[in-house]
Amino acid sequence: MIFIVWNCQGAASGSFKRTLRQFCRDFNPSLICLLEPKVSGNQANKICNSFGFDEWIRVEAVGFSGGIWILWKESISIEIVKTNPQFISVQVNDGDLGPWLLSLVYGSPCQYLKRKLFAELSSQSGDPLSSWLSVGDFNAIIGREEVSNPENFSSARCVDFNDWIFREGLIDLGYNGTKFTWMRGINSSTFRGARLDRALGNLDWKLKFSEATVSHLPMLSSDHCPLLINTGRDQTVSTCRSFKFNMAWTTHATFQALVHGTWNTESDLKINMRVLAGALKEWNVNTFGNIFYRKKRLLSRLKGIQQGLAIQPRPDLLKLERKLRHELEDTLYQEELLWFQRSKEEWIVSGDRNTRFYHAATSVKSKHDRIKVLKDDIGNTLSEEKQLMDHVLKYFVGLFSNEPNVCSQSLLQGAFPSLHASD
Structure with a gap:
């Protein structure tokens, strides 16, 4: 659930x-x-x-x-x-x-x-x-x-x-x-x-x-x-899309200029449509970009900035966070137009039920604790499985080694009573 x-x-x-x-x-x-x-x-x-x-x-x-x-x-x-x-x-x-x-x-x-x-x-x-x-x-x-x-x-x-x-x-x-x-x-x-x-x-x-x-x-x-x-378990989300005229393109600042620059009033309609379709396809790749990728990138950047603000608030991060929020708002509106167009307006009534774009992973895993993130001796975050295994191995090898100063965490002085020769 x-x-x-x-x-x-x-x-x-x-x-x-x-x-x-x-x-x-x-x-x-x-x-x-x-x-x-x-x-x-x-x-x-x-x-x-x-x-x-x-x-x-x-x-x-x-x-x-x-x-x-x-x-x-x-x-x-x-x-x-x-x-x-x-x-x-x-x-x-x-x-x-x-x-x-x-x-x-x-x-x-x-x-x-x-x-x-x-x-x-x-x-x-x-x-x-x-x-x-x-x-x-x-x-x-x-x-x-x-x-x-x-x-x-x-x-x-x-x-x-x-x-x-x-x-x-x-x-x-x-x-x-x-x-x-x-x-x-x-x-x-x-x-x-x-x-x-x-x-x-x-x-x-x-x-x-x-x-x-x-x-x-x-x-x-x-x-x-x-x-x-x-x-x-965590779920995965997959989406697919085929090329066609995207209503969201009309919200981009350079869309009108592209249409005016491509359309030739002296050519017939079919030629203009074919040329414009080719120009839009290239413009979509090079300028407008993938809405889903842009949304994920903005969400990822916002997540990172908000984590940074939680550690140390800085004016530049606060300003960038507000800017990215506005960009994400525009991107969400563009995606809303895309879904509106694709589903022939039905999703607004149905509330996105029975959509084909989502897959929930519901298989059951064995019940055991799992370490997902660790920090090394200099404060770097380790999240890859191999990095975690190597770090844990290195720590315990150092902990039980006979060589001095191998373990990065030295014992606190004064934690144990001193023994005299007479003892």
Whole structure:
């Protein structure tokens, strides 16, 4: 099962809708949870209907704050267990693995209300549904390493959260991607970042879904990263396309000039069409480029920049991040036009269901821990399997070698008592 949990900070904008549809095309989630949509009533119902999911439920926003929406496909069985202004709990029937409890959380910034949230979530502990996963924006952190300004950190801010995690025996599922799930600031002096969003499971859930992964998707149309949770293996996405006139070409700044420069008013229509088609084909390769490749490249660059901002915010990175966001917005609009044209407008109504462009890998792997990334002695990141194996081998060869100073990590002085000759 693949699902997305996202504090979208407003669900009414065109930018949000375009971004969410893009995430749906890329990952084909069975369930989506939107936090802080800031929309209610009939307008919220229309937006929920527009995404084409089979079922959905909402907890209304209070004024322009809060609110939780859950949308899911009929391919999974969802039963509402409990609704609350700060969370919705549902029972998920996930095939042969049996039912489990999923709590989708939007924690209030108010400390008093946050304590009420933890108390309400804890009241579910006696439920016979033993496997429990809690995901969302808790508006809380567990330590100073999860904020961009640790010098201003106060441990009192995270005591309640840590106590609740300890009491319930919850395990942080970790993450792939940028360190912070929330970032804000227009320059390095005002930059702030924190890991406010996470997934926490109890031991039963972790044992049942030992291969589960959490990915922090690029931060688009919101100050929060969407969380992509995959309870199984990673999926692969493949696309194919054949040449034909692309409606998205018309959005490019040089398209009109190309048409005017190629079209000969003294030639007949067939010749002009053939010449223009050839010019467009060459222009598409050399100038316009592949929309999917450009999108992936922009997403990759944004991911890298946001990881860099989490380590050290710099004015040039902040400026580049805003520029790339605008470029990605244009690219997503161009891709939206492409899909609109290819599917004869049907995908807007169907919400991308039954599309032929996605493949989910659902084979089961053996249940064992896996090391994906390590750092060597000088801080370089190692991710290739051979690099990881060589590094581990070198470390333990050095650790158990008789030669002095082979191991890079020397023993701390004073850790053991000194022995005198008389002893």
